[in-house]
Amino acid sequence: MKKRYILLLAASFAACNSEQKMTGNSDSATVKGATAQLTFTYDSVKVYSKYPVPAENGKDTSKAVISYPVFADEKINQFIEQKVMASASEGEHYTSYHEFTNAFIKNFDDFSKENKAYAQTWFMDGKVEVKEQQPQYLSLLYTYVNYEGGAHPNSVFTYLNYNPVSHQEIILDSLILPGTMPKLTALAEQIFRKNEKIGPNESLKDNYFFENDKFALNQNFSITREGLKFLYNPYEIKAYAFGVTELLVPFSELKEIARPNRLLNREN
Missing domain, CATH: 3.30.565.40 (Fervidobacterium nodosum Rt17-B1 like)
Structure with missing residues (x-):
């Protein structure tokens, strides 16, 4: 192969x-x-x-x-x-x-x-x-x-x-209000668990590589037409065979997090 x-x-x-x-x-x-x-x-x-x-x-x-x-x-x-x-x-x-x-x-x-x-x-x-x-x-x-x-x-x-x-x-901190990273992380974790079909209290230890088994966002992101998208590389949070993992946070979920600018303050 x-x-x-x-x-x-x-x-x-x-x-x-x-x-x-x-x-x-x-x-x-x-x-x-x-x-x-x-x-x-x-x-x-x-x-x-x-x-x-x-x-x-x-x-x-x-x-x-x-x-x-x-x-x-x-x-x-x-x-x-x-x-x-x-x-x-x-x-x-x-x-x-x-x-x-x-x-x-x-x-x-x-x-x-x-x-x-x-x-x-x-x-x-x-x-x-x-x-x-x-x-x-x-x-x-x-x-x-x-x-x-x-x-x-x-x-x-x-x-x-x-x-x-x-x-x-453009760095992530410049897009969100000061002190809102924990809120963004918690929101992203909810989406991640839904995408991965993991229960809200289920441990990440067995199948993922997050440090201390705690979900975390990285700095590898893009602003798409749908929202704020994060990308995890092979080996970053999963085994190589699973390839990349993408996580999209819709604009509609960012209203209370986004700084007052055009990049995240929209619902396209």
Whole structure:
């Protein structure tokens, strides 16, 4: 199953042995009604290893890819790139998409030199997508999947929230009234238990990974057309096999929690 999954991912890329930067009309997108600063196109960086490994139909090549939106406003681009770089493994510091992808392939190449009998490719696939866009709110989803051997690939899904007017990152505390986090957490737990079909007093100890077996919200959120959505990654609160867990708090439930602004004070 693991091998089939990797081969399917590999098939989505064209075979090549050098670094490429891809652009084109097929990757472009413009949000209706957006200002000139918020128009964007999608671009990508792709790097391939020079050390192919045997495969069922010849040879396969390790690869690293990052695709991302490029806005007319350069400050937005800098914010996105900085957040992607900050997501790298602890102790590793990169300054650009090119440096990030090149470092991944270099790690594979160095490993291949020392382990010539190793017959498995690696891959890294990073993708930043525009999910929600308003004059004062930009929500992006950064999906990072990589494989460096082992039972399965690793995947992380991270929302990025940005105010393109003030050029500041939007954090959860800026959206809710002071002192209302416990109320939001209690409300979210009710929704979580309903979604998971757990009784109001049933323990979370056996099937979930919450610290001290107590429900908690994370900071991985997005403001959708329906409400405030939280996302838990694989391994964060459940076993890997369950994948991601999403939790939506409708706008109608946030009336007494939301700050008096446009982002959460609505019932769309």
